[in-house]
Amino acid sequence: MTETSFRIVILGGGTAGWMSAAALARFVPPGYSITLIESDAIGTVGVGEATIPPIRLFNEALGIDEADFLRETSASYKLGIEFAGWLRDGHSYMHAFGAVGRQHGLLPFRHYWARASAVGIARPLGHYNANEIAARTGRMATGVSGPGVPEVPWAYHFDAGLYAAFLRRHAEAMGVVRHEGKVACVVRGDNGDIAAVETDDGRSFEGDFFIDCTGFRGLLIEEALETGYEDWSHWLPCDRAVAAPCSAAGPFTPYTRSIARKAGWQWRIPLQHRIGNGLVYCSEYLSDEGAAATLTENLEAPAPADPRVLRFVTGRRRKTWNRNVLAVGLSGGFMEPLESTSIHLIQSTITRFLTVLPSGPANDAVRDGFNRRCAEEFERIRDFLILHYKTNQRVSEPFWDHCRTMPVPDSLEARIAEYREACHIQPGADELFTEVAWFQVLAGQGVVPKRWNPIANRLSPDELGGFLGAVEKACIETVRPMPLHMDFLAARCATR
Numbered sequence: 368m369t370e371t372s373f374r375i376v377i378l379g380g381g382t383a384g385w386m387s388a389a390a391l392a393r394f395v396p397p398g399y400s401i402t403l404i405e406s407d408a409i410g411t412v413g414v415g416e417a418t419i420p421p422i423r424l425f426n427e428a429l430g431i432d433e434a435d436f437l438r439e440t441s442a443s444y445k446l447g448i449e450f451a452g453w454l455r456d457g458h459s460y461m462h463a464f465g466a467v468g469r470q471h472g473l474l475p476f477r478h479y480w481a482r483a484s485a486v487g488i489a490r491p492l493g494h495y496n497a498n499e500i501a502a503r504t505g506r507m508a509t510g511v512s513g514p515g516v517p518e519v520p521w522a523y524h525f526d527a528g529l530y531a532a533f534l535r536r537h538a539e540a541m542g543v544v545r546h547e548g549k550v551a552c553v554v555r556g557d558n559g560d561i562a563a564v565e566t567d568d569g570r571s572f573e574g575d576f577f578i579d580c581t582g583f584r585g586l587l588i589e590e591a592l593e594t595g596y597e598d599w600s601h602w603l604p605c606d607r608a609v610a611a612p613c614s615a616a617g618p619f620t621p622y623t624r625s626i627a628r629k630a631g632w633q634w635r636i637p638l639q640h641r642i643g644n645g646l647v648y649c650s651e652y653l654s655d656e657g658a659a660a661t662l663t664e665n666l667e668a669p670a671p672a673d674p675r676v677l678r679f680v681t682g683r684r685r686k687t688w689n690r691n692v693l694a695v696g697l698s699g700g701f702m703e704p705l706e707s708t709s710i711h712l713i714q715s716t717i718t719r720f721l722t723v724l725p726s727g728p729a730n731d732a733v734r735d736g737f738n739r740r741c742a743e744e745f746e747r748i749r750d751f752l753i754l755h756y757k758t759n760q761r762v763s764e765p766f767w768d769h770c771r772t773m774p775v776p777d778s779l780e781a782r783i784a785e786y787r788e789a790c791h792i793q794p795g796a797d798e799l800f801t802e803v804a805w806f807q808v809l810a811g812q813g814v815v816p817k818r819w820n821p822i823a824n825r826l827s828p829d830e831l832g833g834f835l836g837a838v839e840k841a842c843i844e845t846v847r848p849m850p851l852h853m854d855f856l857a858a859r860c861a862t863r
């Protein structure tokens with residue numbers, strides 16, 4: 368047996384704590400020990416249900432069987448997010464996963480669509496996306512593709528509490544040792560690093576490295592190390608959420624809904640055993656009572672419990688990794704769940720950490736590079752979220768007027784200008800949200816490019832119409848054989 372020489376202590380057992388524990392247990396070599404301390408008395412945030420496709424890579428890497436996962440987390444499939452009322456009341460569009468249209472010659476589809484829109488022969492973008500057609504007709508299957516249509520990608524809605532419990536079983540089976548207890552004291556070593564944490568019943572846990580998964584408070588990264596927080600509420604002014612699950616009133620949709628409301632937006636996330644609902648809002652424009660009333664008035668079935676208010680400050684910890692502490696989950700920062708990115712940020716932070724896994728005191732250059740990449744990832748997601756608000760046309764509603772007229776980061780300003788000017792979108796190669804994601808939101812939010820690439824003019828109007836028609840037909844044909852979501856899910860859950 369190898370003697371343990373590097374002790375990793377994870378503090379916190381929410382989604383972040385158990386995702387970290389399971390991933391580390393799966394990948395660290397012999398010689399590492401992994402301990403997790405959590406306090407049932409403190410509990411977890413208890414919301415967080417919608418994800419994006421990379422979650423599948425995480426589950427696969429852990430060796431999780433999809434049917435087990437679906438059963439144990441009460442999950443459903445997710446093909447995208449519908450944004451209702453974000454441009455204006457009565458309007459809706461989708462950010463659906465998967466390809467939109469297809470490239471023609473050298474050019475991405477958006478140039479042809481822009482030209483076709485200008486001459487009045489384009490249909491809404493969702494007609495050229497198999498995911499959106501499947502989502503809107505309530506269909507779902509995995510492993511489906513069609514002529515010119517790559518595989519229909521998917522993610523999940525799931526109960527984050529059940530997911531944490533599911534991963535706990537995996538992690539413990541792989542050797543993670545869990546301790547129940549409330550950490551009351553943090554002990555610093557001579558060099559300023561964290562040396563140990565102590566629970567209120569006097570137990571001490573020494574470690575070489577600590578992963579702070581204590582949620583918004585950031586017990587190690589902030590309360591002990593005072594790392595600092597970059598506040599982005601001037602760009603994303605919503606600062607509260609009220610949540611109230613209810614039962615389903617009908618077949619559940621294989622997509623998340625985000626519905627714009629007076630001073631924020633409401634989510635609807637269908638799970639097998641309930642519908643997750645919540646309202647994200649800005650307290651400057653709406654009281655907690657007003658938010659709770661707006662939410663309960665707009666539920667499809669009565670909520671069994673009173674709505675629960677959560678407060679947050681949008682932004683990120685100045686350093687994700689400070690000294691010998693890594694902040695994962697809410698302790699590392701928070702952005703509203705508009706594009707379902709928080710659980711993904713847990714996944715990417717822990718995956719990135721594994722790529723530079725320390726075995727002794729950290730090297731500054733490695734830590735700085737790591738922090739830079741984490742910062743970039745947060746900032747790019749931030750810009751994508753702001754885009755939804757900035758481009759709204761909900762005129763004469765004070766909150767939305769504010770969002771439309773507020774200054775935005777230069778990086779976003781430049782992106783919107785490039786698209787508006789020349790239909791140009793070029794995210795970096797490692798950006799989470801691809802050109803197709805940006806295109807759907809820009810187009811959905813009514814941003815119209817002045818020009819497109821003139822190469823798109825080589826097609827005659829008839830050829831252009833024929834091309835769009837063929838793309839739409841291929842998407843419809845791809846979706847046609849897919850079963851209904853509920854039937855497909857039930858069959859998957861029954862698989863042993």
Ligand code: FAD
Nearest residue numbers: 379380381382383411412415417550582696697704709710
């Ligand atoms: P928490 O759930 O707060 O867990 C903290 C842990 O630390 C607990 O185990 C607690 O016991 C422990 N702890 C704290 N202090 C101590 C102590 N002193 N001693 C011992 N243990 C301690 N994400 C998505 O991806 N999709 C979504 O749709 C989504 N929706 C969201 C909606 C809202 C309104 C909010 C607020 C978040 C949402 N999220 C979503 C984010 C998601 O909920 C979180 O990212 C995720 O649950 C991770 O939380 P966490 O584990 O970091 O923190």
